Amino acid sequence: xxxxxxxxxxxxxxxxxxxxxxxxxxxxxxxxxxxxxxxxxxxxxxxxxxxxxxxxxxxxxxxxxxxxxxxxxxxxxxxxxxxxxxxxxxxxxxxxxxxxxxxxxxxxxxxxxxxxxxxxxxxxxxxxxxxxxxxxxxxxxxxxxxxxxxxxxxxxxxxxxxxxxxxxxxxxxxxxxxxxxxxxxxxxxxxxxxxxxxxxxxxxxxxxxxxxxxxxxxxxxxxxxxxxxxxxxxxxxx
Amino acid sequence: xxxxxxxxxxxxxxxxxxxxxxxxxxxxxxxxxxxxxxxxxxxxxxxxxxxxxxxxxxxxxxxxxxxxxxxxxxxxxxxxxxxxxxxxxxxxxxxxxxxxxxxxxxxxxxxxxxxxxxxxxxxxxxxxxxxxxxxxxxxxxxxxxxxxxxxxxxxxxxxxxxxxxxxxxxxxxxxxxxxxxxxxxxxxxxxxxxxxxxxxxxxxxxxxxxxxxxxxxxxxxxxxxxxxxxxxxxxxxxxxxxxxxxxxxxxxxxxxxxxxxxxxxxxxxxxxxxxxxxxxxxxxxxxxxxxxxxxxxxxxxxxxxxxxxxxxxxxxxxxxxxxxxxxxxxxxxxxxxxxxxxxxxxxxxxxxxxxxxxxxxxxxxxxxxxxxxxxxxxxxxxxx
Ligand SMILES: Nc1ncnc2c1ncn2[C@@H]1O[C@H](COP(=O)(O)OP(=O)(O)O)[C@@H](O)[C@H]1O
Ligand SMILES: [Mg+2]
Numbered sequence: 001x002x003x004x005x006x007x008x009x010x011x012x013x014x015x016x017x018x019x020x021x022x023x024x025x026x027x028x029x030x031x032x033x034x035x036x037x038x039x040x041x042x043x044x045x046x047x048x049x050x051x052x053x054x055x056x057x058x059x060x061x062x063x064x065x066x067x068x069x070x071x072x073x074x075x076x077x078x079x080x081x082x083x084x085x086x087x088x089x090x091x092x093x094x095x096x097x098x099x100x101x102x103x104x105x106x107x108x109x110x111x112x113x114x115x116x117x118x119x120x121x122x123x124x125x126x127x128x129x130x131x132x133x134x135x136x137x138x139x140x141x142x143x144x145x146x147x148x149x150x151x152x153x154x155x156x157x158x159x160x161x162x163x164x165x166x167x168x169x170x171x172x173x174x175x176x177x178x179x180x181x182x183x184x185x186x187x188x189x190x191x192x193x194x195x196x197x198x199x200x201x202x203x204x205x206x207x208x209x210x211x212x213x214x215x216x217x218x219x220x221x222x223x224x225x226x227x228x229x230x231x232x233x234x235x236x237x238x
Numbered sequence: 239x240x241x242x243x244x245x246x247x248x249x250x251x252x253x254x255x256x257x258x259x260x261x262x263x264x265x266x267x268x269x270x271x272x273x274x275x276x277x278x279x280x281x282x283x284x285x286x287x288x289x290x291x292x293x294x295x296x297x298x299x300x301x302x303x304x305x306x307x308x309x310x311x312x313x314x315x316x317x318x319x320x321x322x323x324x325x326x327x328x329x330x331x332x333x334x335x336x337x338x339x340x341x342x343x344x345x346x347x348x349x350x351x352x353x354x355x356x357x358x359x360x361x362x363x364x365x366x367x368x369x370x371x372x373x374x375x376x377x378x379x380x381x382x383x384x385x386x387x388x389x390x391x392x393x394x395x396x397x398x399x400x401x402x403x404x405x406x407x408x409x410x411x412x413x414x415x416x417x418x419x420x421x422x423x424x425x426x427x428x429x430x431x432x433x434x435x436x437x438x439x440x441x442x443x444x445x446x447x448x449x450x451x452x453x454x455x456x457x458x459x460x461x462x463x464x465x466x467x468x469x470x471x472x473x474x475x476x477x478x479x480x481x482x483x484x485x486x487x488x489x490x491x492x493x494x495x496x497x498x499x500x501x502x503x504x505x506x507x508x509x510x511x512x513x514x515x516x517x518x519x520x521x522x523x524x525x526x527x528x529x530x531x532x533x534x535x536x537x538x539x540x541x542x543x544x545x546x547x548x549x550x551x552x553x554x555x556x557x558x559x560x561x562x563x564x565x566x567x568x569x570x571x572x573x574x575x576x577x578x579x580x581x582x583x584x585x586x587x588x589x590x591x592x593x594x595x596x597x598x599x600x601x602x603x604x605x606x607x608x609x610x611x612x613x614x615x616x617x618x619x620x621x622x
Contacts, residue, residue, distance in 0.1 A: 051506075052507070073506045081507075088501060088504040090500050091500065093500070102508060104490070
């Protein structure tokens with residue numbers, strides 16, 4: 001049994017049929033990546049898993065339990081944490097308050113304090129800006145805060161939606177290092193959505209290629225990196 | 239759609255005849271007020287004494303407005319909705335509070351003083367708590383029954399619902415309890431440590447009567463009339479507002495409120511139960527309104543099912559004046575409106591019964607010249 005199983009889900013926005021029977025599996029301790037062009041349905045997939053846009057049909061099973069119809073805040077309590085597309089930092093909350101919100105569902109005060117120290121250690125730039133409002137941070141700092149905030153939730157599965165979007169190459173490098181580190185050192189299971197497919201596949205155990213609401217290819221990160229069709233469409237091959 | 243909000247207001251002048259008319263009318267009113275006020279001051283008809291008198295009275299009245307205004311602003315901040323039924327939430331506090339204080343004022347069958355006379359401070363505190371509780375219950379039911387099902391409906395729908403709920407509550411109280419006027423009993427509270435030997439009170443003698451007493455306070459050559467009650471109301475309001483500020487700024491639930499106000503989806507991704515936070519928001523606002531209602535009724539003793547209207551509209555004005563959705567704005571707006579309302583009639587040489595007209599004029603003028611209020615983030619921007 002996989003930690004997270006998505007079975008044949010269909011999700012709609014009004015009449016728009018965004019996910020048309022999509023299935024993926026995420027094993028414990030893996031990084032799994034979901035790649036695909038703009039509008040393919042990557043964000044919708046993550047939103048369906050975390051309860052923001054529940055599936056009209058199909059099932060999401062986490063740790064053996066059906067979570068398809070649970071409200072988003074209940075799903076968070078089970079340990080699925082979503083760092084959404086566009087970072088979505090609370091711009092009028094301070095850096096510290098943003099991190100505290102990440103730990104909202106937890107009650108283990110001592111451990112929360114330790115996790116916060118850990119986030120500051122990992123992202124010293126955030127520590128220098130503890131009392132600054134989220135909205136005043138640079139794009140890169142906001143992305144660190146978004147990941148830090150997700151770390152504060154002590155995730156079992158971390159859903160990351162385009163964490164490298166709009167960042168300078170050096171920061172992209174840093175973000176990928178952190179993702180790899182979280183997985184390697186903390187054993188956090190990660191479902192990573194990325195436009196930067198090459199990089200994503202290089203750190204992923206498993207990959208899925210999504211096109212207009214359907215999975216078109218899947219395989220190990222390694223295999224997809226060398227799949228001619230994937231190279232052609234997503235890895236900038238000729 | 240044509241977007242003109244980013245242009246300066248002067249560009250709009252001449253393009254939109256209604257806007258132009260409003261600017262001119264508003265400008266004329268402001269000019270008139272300024273000329274008359276300066277004239278009265280120059281002629282010595284309005285001086286420092288009158289101004290201080292206005293401030294003392296205005297701060298008490300204004301702190302009541304501020305407490306109610308916070309309810310409008312908190313709900314607006316979180317739901318982007320004007321809860322027009324908030325005035326009835328206020329009314330319910332005063333009304334149910336009446337039943338409590340009325341019961342406390344009954345003389346026991348064995349004779350002797352009533353609970354209210356014997357234990358005045360405790361009885362009043364209990365009345366305030368009853369008022370707060372009544373308002374809270376009404377507000378929570380209101381949110382649950384009327385607003386929550388419409389959360390995703392267009393704004394106009396919840397606006398109309400709010401007005402409907404407002405009328406429904408008035409009628410409900412009218413049918414349940416009858417239309418007759420009820421009055422809070424006159425309560426005296428003699429405070430022995432403060433002696434005012436030269437101004438003897440009918441009930442308390444030389445001791446200060448904290449609730450009913452009126453005292454002359456010399457200001458230079460002249461004097462103003464002060465009621466200790468004004469300061470008590472102001473002090474209680476300050477304590478309540480400070481507590482509320484602390485809750486919103488420092489506690490976990492307060493931070494969650496601010497997160498929900500900013501972005502509900504992302505808040506739910508933090509594990510925040512958005513519905514519950516919205517209930518807490520209504521609850522906080524209603525608690526303040528209930529306390530305000532009982533204090534209001536202690537010095538405007540008549541309670542009716544329709545008593546919420548004027549304080550409600552004025553508190554709404556205060557919230558808009560300070561910038562709706564802005565918490566310090568509601569506090570400042572309330573105090574400012576209270577002062578304007580009690581100072582303006584004297585300053586303009588108009589009868590003090592016209593203070594309601596003053597408050598409404600303030601509302602109209604803000605709407606014309608600065609819809610975003612004093613502390614305003616623009617209304618339109620936060621709605622986008
Ligand atoms: N809020 C929405 N309302 C209507 N359609 C939407 C909404 N969000 C996404 N869509 C549509 O659903 C499809 C999938 O979008 P999305 O999941 O955001 O793709 P991706 O993240 O892969 O770029 C697109 O066709 C998009 O236009
Ligand atoms: Mg997307």
